[in-house]
Amino acid sequence: MDLDFYKKQALQKQKExxxxxxGLKKKPPKNLDYQVLETHEETFEEIDCLSCANCCKTTGPLYIEKDIERISKHLRMRQADFEAKFLRVDEDNDKVLQDLPCFFLNDDNTCSIYDVRPKACREYPHTDRKKIYQINNLTIKNTLICPATYVFVEKLRKALEK
Known part of the structure; x- marks a missing residue:
């Protein structure tokens, strides 16, 4: 996967x-949620996250208490030990990874805690959510990190222009 290519494309098309x-926020089409889901599915038939994993290499997810509970239990660690080993509190007072790339990312881009991964990881890149226009800024930001998000926005534009 040519990450530089996708990032350059995303930067060039950011304003567009x-x-x-x-425009979707101002006047959402009637079938927007359906179209978003269809476009999301099409995009991920085309793009394999395992060929990239840029999100795991460059951005850390937010860890909520339920994530910490679930993952530390899975790893058979005390929650306090898990937090001390892997997490830090950021400037927004959120619990995030101490270091990147993610400690749980394997060499083949799989996740060693995939079945119990944080909610933020399960939902990323958020291209299948209802009322997608509520996260426009996040979507734009994600086009720079995630090639699939860039492809998704391009496909959605084409689909809605028909």
């Missing part, structure tokens, strides 16, 4: 993408 997504 923002205008498109803002």
């Amino acid at each position: 993408h923002k205008k498109f997504l803002d």
Whole structure:
């Protein structure tokens, strides 16, 4: 996967993408949620996250208490030990990874805690959510990190222009 190519494309089209997504917010099409889900599914038939894993290498998810509970139990660790070993509190007072790439990312881009991964990881890149226009800024930001998000926005634009 050519991450530089996708990032350059996303940077070049940021203003266009923002205008498109803002337009969805102003006047959402009636079938938007359906179209978003269909476009999400099409995109991920085309793009394999395991060929990239850029999100796991460059951005850390937010860890909520339920995540910490579930993962530390899975790893047979005390929650306090898990937090001390892997997490830190950021400037927004959120619990995030101490270091990147993610400690749980394997050499083949699989996740060693996939079945119990954080909610933020399960939902990323958020291209299958209802009322997608509520996260326009996040979607634009994600186009720079995740090639699938860039492809998703491009496909959604084409689908809605028909």
